[in-house]
Amino acid sequence: xxxxxxxxxxxxxxxxxxxxxxxxxxxxxxxxxxxxxxxxxxxxxxxxxxxxxxxxxxxxxxxxxxxxxxxxxxxxxxxxxxxxxxxxxxxxxxxxxxxxxxxxxxxxxxxxxxxxxxxxxxxxxxxxxxxxxxxxxxxxxxxxxxxxxxxxxxxxxxxxxxxxxxxxxxxxxxxxxxxxxxxxxxxxxxxxxxxxxxxxxxx
Amino acid sequence: xxxxxxxxxxxxxxxxxxxxxxxxxxxxxxxxxxxxxxxxxxxxxxxxxxxxxxxxxxxxxxxxxxxxxxxxxxxxxxxxxxxxxxxxxxxxxxxxxxxxxxxxxxxxxxxxxxxxxxxxxxxxxx
Numbered sequence: 001x002x003x004x005x006x007x008x009x010x011x012x013x014x015x016x017x018x019x020x021x022x023x024x025x026x027x028x029x030x031x032x033x034x035x036x037x038x039x040x041x042x043x044x045x046x047x048x049x050x051x052x053x054x055x056x057x058x059x060x061x062x063x064x065x066x067x068x069x070x071x072x073x074x075x076x077x078x079x080x081x082x083x084x085x086x087x088x089x090x091x092x093x094x095x096x097x098x099x100x101x102x103x104x105x106x107x108x109x110x111x112x113x114x115x116x117x118x119x120x121x122x123x124x125x126x127x128x129x130x131x132x133x134x135x136x137x138x139x140x141x142x143x144x145x146x147x148x149x150x151x152x153x154x155x156x157x158x159x160x161x162x163x164x165x166x167x168x169x170x171x172x173x174x175x176x177x178x179x180x181x182x183x184x185x186x187x188x189x190x191x192x193x194x195x196x197x198x199x200x201x202x203x
Numbered sequence: 204x205x206x207x208x209x210x211x212x213x214x215x216x217x218x219x220x221x222x223x224x225x226x227x228x229x230x231x232x233x234x235x236x237x238x239x240x241x242x243x244x245x246x247x248x249x250x251x252x253x254x255x256x257x258x259x260x261x262x263x264x265x266x267x268x269x270x271x272x273x274x275x276x277x278x279x280x281x282x283x284x285x286x287x288x289x290x291x292x293x294x295x296x297x298x299x300x301x302x303x304x305x306x307x308x309x310x311x312x313x314x315x316x317x318x319x320x321x322x323x324x325x326x327x328x329x
Contacts, residue, residue, distance in 0.1 A: 065305060067306065076303075077296065090307060100303065102306045134321060136317065136321065143320055145317055170310045181307070181310060184311045
C-alpha cells in the first residue's frame with residue numbers, strides 16, 4: 001500500500017478534511033455572528049443554514065422550523081387523519097416534499113442581524129443548478145426566490161426575503177408546486193395578493 | 204411360715220379399711236379435673252390439625268399467587284407505558300402538523316409578497 005506523502009496531504013481535499021477537525025481553543029478564529037452548520041447537505045435541494053440560535057433572544061418574533069423527511073411523514077399522517085377539507089390542499093402540496101426548513105426573525109430595531117449570514121446562504125444559490133425565479137432588491141425589501149431543477153423535476157426551492165428589521169429564509173427540499181403554494185392564499189393565514197398592495201415599508 | 208399364718212397375713216392385708224369422710228369428695232374432684240384435661244387436649248389436637256392444613260394450603264398457593272401478582276403488575280406497567288408512548292406520539296404528530304402548516308403559510312406568504320412586489324414594479328396588481 002502506498003503511503004501518502006506530505007505533498008498529497010497538502011491537496012485541497014485533504015486540507016478541507018484537516019480544517020474540519022476541531023482546533024485548539026487558542027488557534028480558533030473569532031466565531032462569526034452565527035456559526036455555519038457542519039457538513040454538506042445530503043439532499044441536492046437543501047441549503048446549509050446558519051445557526052441563528054443567538055438571535056432568538058434579541059428577536060421580537062422568531063420562527064425556527066426544521067422538518068426532515070421523518071417529521072414530514074408524521075405530519076402528513078396527521079393531515080390525512082384530519083377530516084377537515086382544508087388539509088386536502090396541503091396534502092396534495094406536501095406530496096413530493098422531502099424537507100422544509102424555515103428561519104424567520106423579526107426585530108424591534110434595524111441592523112439587529114448580520115447581513116453576512118444571509119449572504120452566506122445567498123452564496124449557495126450561485127450554484128448553476130439554482131435558477132432565480134424572482135430577484136427584487138430595493139431599499140425596503142430584498143426578495144429572492146430560487147428553484148433547483150434537474151430535468152423536469154424540481155429538487156428544491158429557496159426563498160430569502162430581507163428587510164431592515166426582519167428576515168426570512170425558507171428552504172423546501174423536493175418537488176414543490178409554486179402554483180399550489182400560491183393557491184393556499186387566504187388559508188392558514190396566508191395573505192392574498194390583493195391584500196399585499198401595501199409594501200412593508202409603508203406599514 | 205405355714206398355711207395358717209399365710210392366710211392370716213393375707214386377711215390382714217386385704218382387710219377393708221375406712222378411707223375417711225373426704226374420700227368421696229377427693230375422688231369426685233379428681234374425676235372432674237381429669238374430665239376437663241381430656242376435653243382441652245381434644246380441642247388443641249383439632250386446632251393443630253386445622254393449622255397444619257392451612258399452612259400446607261398456604262405453602263402450596265403462595266408462590267403461584269406471587270407470580271400471578273407479578274405478572275399482573277408487569278402487564279399493567281407495560282400497558283401504561285404503551286399508553287403513555289401513544290400519547291407522546293400523538294402530541295409529536297400534532298406538533299409536526301402545526302409546524303408544517305406554519306412553514307407552508309410562511310412560504311406561501313413570502314411567495315405572495317414577492318409576487319406583489321413584481322406586479323407593483325410592473326405597474327399594477329391583477
